[in-house]
Amino acid sequence: MKKQISVLTEVLIILVNLAPFIYILSIWPSLPDIVPIHWDIDNQPNDWGSKYTLFLLPLIMGVPIYLLLKYLPKIDPKKLQVDAMKDTLLKLRVIIAFAMSAISIFITYATLHPNANIIGKGLFILISIFFIIMGNFLMKVRPNYFVGIRTPWTIADERVWKKTHQLGGRLWFYGFMVVFIAGLLLPEPYGILGIVFWSLVSTAITIVYSFKIYKDHQKAG
Numbered sequence: 001m002k003k004q005i006s007v008l009t010e011v012l013i014i015l016v017n018l019a020p021f022i023y024i025l026s027i028w029p030s031l032p033d034i035v036p037i038h039w040d041i042d043n044q045p046n047d048w049g050s051k052y053t054l055f056l057l058p059l060i061m062g063v064p065i066y067l068l069l070k071y072l073p074k075i076d077p078k079k080l081q082v083d084a085m086k087d088t089l090l091k092l093r094v095i096i097a098f099a100m101s102a103i104s105i106f107i108t109y110a111t112l113h114p115n116a117n118i119i120g121k122g123l124f125i126l127i128s129i130f131f132i133i134m135g136n137f138l139m140k141v142r143p144n145y146f147v148g149i150r151t152p153w154t155i156a157d158e159r160v161w162k163k164t165h166q167l168g169g170r171l172w173f174y175g176f177m178v179v180f181i182a183g184l185l186l187p188e189p190y191g192i193l194g195i196v197f198w199s200l201v202s203t204a205i206t207i208v209y210s211f212k213i214y215k216d217h218q219k220a221g
Contacts, residue, residue, distance in 0.1 A: 009090055016097040017066050020058035020104035027112060035111040041189050043117040054111065058104040065100060069093045072146045085142045092137060099130040124191035128180035135172025138165050149206050153214035160217065164210040171202040
């Protein structure tokens with residue numbers, strides 16, 4: 001039964017990764033030959049390209065990430081830990097597949113409606129929700145070499161890994177929840193700036209924290 005669920009989930013992940021390509025093909029006749037491919041901070045297109053470039057985004061975002069997350073665990077030196085969190089990794093792959101596909105589909109939609117001024121707010125909402133979900137996920141990740149908060153100190157000591165991920169998960173979950181609410185209330189550029197700011201701050205905090213508790217464990221013996 002568990003194997004059947006795993007196979008069905010794998011099929012779901014593949015279908016989700018294919019969704020942006022299907023969407024692009026479904027609206028292909030409606031797309032102009034030249035479409036916006038970049039926007040400034042005021043949601044105004046400032047770079048243009050062939051509509052064929054729309055296929056590049058899901059190719060770059062979806063396909064490589066799918067392959068990496070599927071096959072990297074097989075060569076992880078901490079394979080026993082990876083096997084123990086197989087279900088967690090499968091959930092991670094589902095989350096990332098939905099996130100990457102949603103962003104690709106949204107950007108494609110925005111190119112078809114360049115006057116709607118939705119690109120900034122839409123991306124802010126999608127990215128914020130992704131980080132909030134990932135914050136909850138981080139607290140469940142066991143030691144490995146390819147996903148999680150990988151500092152020299154978390155890799156060296158499983159106790160440091162666990163404590164760092166507990167802190168990092170809470171920083172992301174609650175921190176990006178605040179960023180999300182604030183970004184909905186404040187003018188548009190502040191939402192994206194909030195994501196960048198809290199990403200940098202929370203990363204710095206977790207790195208320093210992992211070093212500190214590693215040293216504390218060393219002193220304690």
